[in-house]
Amino acid sequence: MAKEIVKVEHLEKFYQKRHVLHDINFSVNEGEVVALLGPSGSGKSTLIRCLNGLEPYQQGEVTFNGEKIVPTEKNWQKIRQKIGMVFQSYDLFPNLTVLDNILLGPVKVQHQSKEAATASAEKLLDQVGLREYENAYPRQLSGGQKQRIAIVRALALNPELMLFDEVTASLDPEMVRGVLNIISNLAQDSNMTMIVVTHEMNFAQQIADRVLFLEDGKILEQTKGSQFFEQPQTDRAKAFLDSMDF
Amino acid sequence: MSSWQIIQQSLPLFEKGFVLTLWLSLIGIIGSIIVGLICSLLKYFQVPVLGKIAAIYVEISRNTPLLVQLFFLYYAFPVFGFKLNAEMCGIVGLIFLGGSYMAEGFNGGFDGVSKTQVETGKAIGLSRLQLARYVVFPQGFTLSVPALAANMIFLIKETSIFTVIAIPELTNTALDLIGMYYRSNEYLFMLVVGYAIILIPLSIILTILEKRVRYGSFGN
Numbered sequence: 001m002a003k004e005i006v007k008v009e010h011l012e013k014f015y016q017k018r019h020v021l022h023d024i025n026f027s028v029n030e031g032e033v034v035a036l037l038g039p040s041g042s043g044k045s046t047l048i049r050c051l052n053g054l055e056p057y058q059q060g061e062v063t064f065n066g067e068k069i070v071p072t073e074k075n076w077q078k079i080r081q082k083i084g085m086v087f088q089s090y091d092l093f094p095n096l097t098v099l100d101n102i103l104l105g106p107v108k109v110q111h112q113s114k115e116a117a118t119a120s121a122e123k124l125l126d127q128v129g130l131r132e133y134e135n136a137y138p139r140q141l142s143g144g145q146k147q148r149i150a151i152v153r154a155l156a157l158n159p160e161l162m163l164f165d166e167v168t169a170s171l172d173p174e175m176v177r178g179v180l181n182i183i184s185n186l187a188q189d190s191n192m193t194m195i196v197v198t199h200e201m202n203f204a205q206q207i208a209d210r211v212l213f214l215e216d217g218k219i220l221e222q223t224k225g226s227q228f229f230e231q232p233q234t235d236r237a238k239a240f241l242d243s244m245d246f
Numbered sequence: 247m248s249s250w251q252i253i254q255q256s257l258p259l260f261e262k263g264f265v266l267t268l269w270l271s272l273i274g275i276i277g278s279i280i281v282g283l284i285c286s287l288l289k290y291f292q293v294p295v296l297g298k299i300a301a302i303y304v305e306i307s308r309n310t311p312l313l314v315q316l317f318f319l320y321y322a323f324p325v326f327g328f329k330l331n332a333e334m335c336g337i338v339g340l341i342f343l344g345g346s347y348m349a350e351g352f353n354g355g356f357d358g359v360s361k362t363q364v365e366t367g368k369a370i371g372l373s374r375l376q377l378a379r380y381v382v383f384p385q386g387f388t389l390s391v392p393a394l395a396a397n398m399i400f401l402i403k404e405t406s407i408f409t410v411i412a413i414p415e416l417t418n419t420a421l422d423l424i425g426m427y428y429r430s431n432e433y434l435f436m437l438v439v440g441y442a443i444i445l446i447p448l449s450i451i452l453t454i455l456e457k458r459v460r461y462g463s464f465g466n
């Protein structure tokens with residue numbers, strides 16, 4: 001049986017009085033790519049942020065790599081270096097060069113030697129075609145380049161799980177493909193386990209082993225990727241796919 | 247006597263006042279930055295007790311005029327057995343006032359670092375201290391430079407209030423001379439020139455610095 005990387009049980013999330021996630025249950029196996037889909041405001045970002053402790057949740061359990069997480073800030077801090085997260089707003093650190101952005105985690109958090117970390121960082125930069133920018137500052141890069149660096153920065157920690165939250169949503173159309181290709185390669189060549197929130201339905205169909213469809217904070221269906229896009233189980237998912245011009 | 251002679255005769259006195267204003271300002275500014283930074287750090291790290299004390303100090307300091315603070319130090323403190331000379335009173339008063347302004351300047355800078363930057367830092371596993379050191383402080387200091395610069399200018403101007411406790415700085419020198427010789431035009435002219443020599447170059451330097459930290463330190 002495949003190894004379970006992450007497992008969520010009976011998770012409930014409130015923003016003050018507002019109940020935004022209802023009894024969330026799912027798990028993701030090693031090497032699996034899960035697309036988290038759903039209309040705007042359905043709770044996708046909130047859910048994905050609960051998985052690395054950026055949002056506190058009020059009830060339920062998250063298990064990472066077989067270990068139940070006791071949700072204190074200190075525990076999350078340790079676990080976060082094994083979970084890479086990339087946001088819509090790439091948010092490179094403007095005060096650091098590209099290389100220093102990437103090295104911060106490996107060197108300061110994981111205490112890798114600077115030489116070793118630099119060598120791996122440069123390899124990753126090569127893979128995304130941005131090696132020549134290692135000494136540039138973020139403001140000198142385009143949006144698409146920044147997002148590729150943000151992905152490299154997350155990968156530099158050798159994470160066991162990657163979380164992507166609409167990473168192409170604020171990019172110009174001509175930049176989108178490059179970023180999506182990197183994520184596809186990661187799934188295919190590196191067999192990376194990942195949870196991907198996206199509005200790019202073609203992309204989701206192409207990479208998702210499984211789709212979680214979220215609406216109003218509830219998982220309405222969990223369906224194999226190939227099946228979800230052909231014949232979704234619920235009318236809501238059907239309506240959602242129609243509304244996406246897909 | 248011609249105006250020119252009046253001015254010439256008063257030059258040595260104005261020079262003394264000028265140097266004193268400069269010194270008191272410099273010490274006051276450095277002290278204020280140190281006190282302000284400490285208060286701001288206590289707040290940022292939410293240090294128990296000390297953080298509260300710092301917050302109370304900032305409130306008191308910001309909501310009382312320097313004039314009152316000086317009178318308090320100069321006239322009321324000796325009653326409790328602390329006697330400071332006038333210059334020490336001036337410096338302590340200026341730092342007491344400036345510390346809170348500088349603290350607010352730093353606070354504004356740290357608060358100005360975006361929430362998404364902080365979250366991104368957390369997401370790569372940085373501890374609270376590392377987050378502060380590599381993300382929040384470098385960006386926050388840069389953001390606070392304009393406020394700190396404005397505070398410096400403000401504090402230098404505030405030294406003119408020292409005249410009420412008879413510190414012979416620029417303003418006191420001018421007012422004394424006017425009192426003795428009744429030549430207010432000449433002495434006020436000298437007073438304005440004295441402050442302008444300090445403030446105009448400083449404000450030019452600070453403006454350049456603001457531009458540099460905005461564009462320079464984060465690449466072009």
Ligand SMILES: Nc1ncnc2c1ncn2[C@@H]1O[C@H](COP(=O)(O)OP(=O)(O)OP(=O)(O)O)[C@@H](O)[C@H]1O
Nearest residue numbers: 015018020038039040041042043044045046047166
């Ligand atoms: N910080 C917050 N405070 C209060 N309510 C919030 C907060 N963040 C999100 N919400 C609410 O929680 C719900 C879920 O939001 P979330 O951002 O997770 O949705 P989403 O599926 O990611 O939407 P989108 O596709 O637009 O990004 C929404 O109703 C939103 O208004």
Ligand SMILES: [Mg+2]
Nearest residue numbers: 044045046166
């Ligand atoms: Mg979202």
